[in-house]
Amino acid sequence: CALPISSDFSIKVKEKTYKVHRCILSARSNYFESAFLQETVESENKMINFDHLEMKSDIFEIILKYFYFGFHGMKKTSFSFDSFSNLL
DSSP: OOOTOOOOEEEEEEEEEEEOOHHHHHOOOOOHHHHSSSSHHHHHHHHEETTTTOOHHHHHHHHHHHHHHHHHHTTTTTHHHHHHHHHH
């Protein structure tokens, strides 16, 4: 989703690490806005690790596409029943 050269934060989900932009995630998500504002180890290291969650990286990619492109970016995303139920 994001260009690594201009990203300022990383999110690790299972085997993948995503380079992201704090300003975009903060604008689109209250969770990320509060996470970036707090002084935490993750904020200091500029990385959040979601390995402990029961989320596959392909599900997180759908969430990232929505954050970056809104519903317009979702038109090209195909959902299986499992992906849809996991996303919910």
